[in-house]
Amino acid sequence: MEFVVDENRKLSGGFTPVTNIPIISPDLLTIDHADTVIVFNYAYMQEIMESNGAFIADGGVFISVQDILADN
Numbered sequence: 143m144e145f146v147v148d149e150n151r152k153l154s155g156g157f158t159p160v161t162n163i164p165i166i167s168p169d170l171l172t173i174d175h176a177d178t179v180i181v182f183n184y185a186y187m188q189e190i191m192e193s194n195g196a197f198i199a200d201g202g203v204f205i206s207v208q209d210i211l212a213d214n
Contacts, residue, residue: 147171147179171197184208 145164148154154167171179171194179197181187184206191204198204 144176168194168197171202172200176202178203178205180205180207180210182207 143163145166146158147168147170148165149168151167153165156165157163158165176197179202181190181204183190187204187206191198194202194204
């Protein structure tokens with residue numbers, strides 16, 4: 143995992159505890175050229191996709207962690 147995306151602007155620029163993975167703003171998804179985003183809070187999947195239309199238009203894909211777990 144290269145980075146974590148969080149809408150909370152106070153977390154942007156920080157790091158996750160223990161693993162020190164960078165936390166970025168959703169605005170940076172297209173800049174950092176991510177191709178796939180795993181959504182852990184799948185209850186907000188539709189809202190997340192709707193608010194990140196530019197990422198999807200750029201070829202980006204959102205995958206729910208629930209779908210990943212169901213396939214295993």
